Amino acid sequence: MERHTEIVRQWRILLALEGTSRGLTLADAQEAAGEGVSERTIRRDFDALTQAGFPIETAKRNGKTVFSLNRDVFRGVAAAGFSLSELCALYLSRTVLSAVAGGPFRDSLASAFDKLYEALPPSLWKFIESLPDALAAKQHAMRPRAGGSARFIDTLMAAILGRRRVRMRYHSFSSQKVKEYLVEPYRLAYAQGGLYLQAFVPEYGEMRTFAAQRIEQAVALEEGFSPVAGAPSDVFPHSLGAFSGTPEEVVIEFSAHEAPYIREREWHSSQQIDELADGRIRLTLSVVIDWGLQAWVMGFGAAATVIRPRAFADRIVESLEEARASYLKT
Template identity: 30%
Template structure:
């Protein structure tokens, strides 16, 4: 996004992006002769009147805008012709933002979806007049196979908003949490560090006072929550990159293993096209198959991933993962060989 300023460009770093965007909208209304007043601008920009007053002052002092208040019209106008430096989105920039909005379409029908739609509508006015984009046509021409969001969207938006605020303000959160693996509900005090979206679900990475370690919690399994007044400090030994370093996405285990998986020649063509993990090493074999090596700790997560490839993937190491997969495959085999559902007539 190009912003061209001549004399006062050095001060632009002190102007926030939000304020700069509001200033351009204020300028458009004034330049169009609509005589907007503070109340009108505050309502349409969804900010306080005090914020609008600061923006107008910035427009005067920083950009040198000849703004005066017209008492008869009860709004602002320019004493003489005035224009701001160009601030325009290119067609490519707008399309990129649009695609980002589509990727977040799982929040449609929620406050997130409405915020995204409003932002896109506002950004569209920044396109040059020579550029026209048909959003309805884009809806027909482009689609995404996004994994459905897990959980109730209204509940997720509510807990997400409170957790994000708690992270930003460093407040501990009291939660009632359902642990699916144990089918148990517990009350916990957590210090939320980070929100992460992975494979259709939102998680919060947090220090758990109950377990006395950093863990992850699925937002859709938080039954009740309350942001407390208790403030926390992020543990000095915590690093998000380090926490996720030996994970395929979110899960961690107590020990890091060298995971070695052999993929047959058919699956190998697809495996080598993807970047699976920062530690991965791929060894291509003469028969067209390949061996993928990664350093991971969350073996349950790896097991589920490997099983998704069926007989085209074989775990070579570590032994405990190979045994886990073998037991799962044996159980599945018995399930299918013993017969289908009662009365189905299968087998």
């Protein structure tokens, strides 16, 4: 934790240095670092940043030592439109981006960050690479395996941007068959650790969602298409998961024990929370009743009770009874 605090403090000093052309006095740096930091500690921080390769220069002004950042070292970075802190922050964000993107984008992401690495003097990276200690991200637990879909991502992206139809072979889990589809691709969407293709299927006259890892072949055709009216502008806006459909009002009551956990998060943009007796709460959502919603509700066990619609509550009861019967067999 001590090392974590030191890195964050030095990062604040670096930001303050970059934000002023007049430089910082020790008092200025103490203020930027936060309360309770001694002058001696600030001096050590400046020494650490200098040893890491940051071009910090000192001068005297009104009898006080002033620390400033030599921006000539980063002239190439500035010409590209990046400030030093922006570049460092972007490089740091690889922790999050790697967890979110991964899969088919992993190689492109690594290549992009290699270029960022080359934009700064090598001596700076020992400090910068210690910053992820203060920021980490866990890869999505349910992220699918990339399978063979990675090689079709470029094809799909080119077709989306060029408004070209795509002929693809897709493994449908609902029918347990491999089907041929002619689709008009609209976007690739990331949700719940997976990548999905949202496309209009002329044969069915409606938008469909395809899991990218189940696409076995994709060929962009020369045939173009015009976007259909009413195509969704948001990604799965009515679902807690990665599903499309018509939203319904869903009301769920949560126990007093789970209530604080429900209150502290926004589960969906439509949510409304009403306080009940004994610390319980009632959550109202306007969402698609899909497997994502059912799994989420059932994950709370006895702490969550679906009040309406009744058909959804019955579906959960049926699933619980099936699970109970399955366990009794073992």
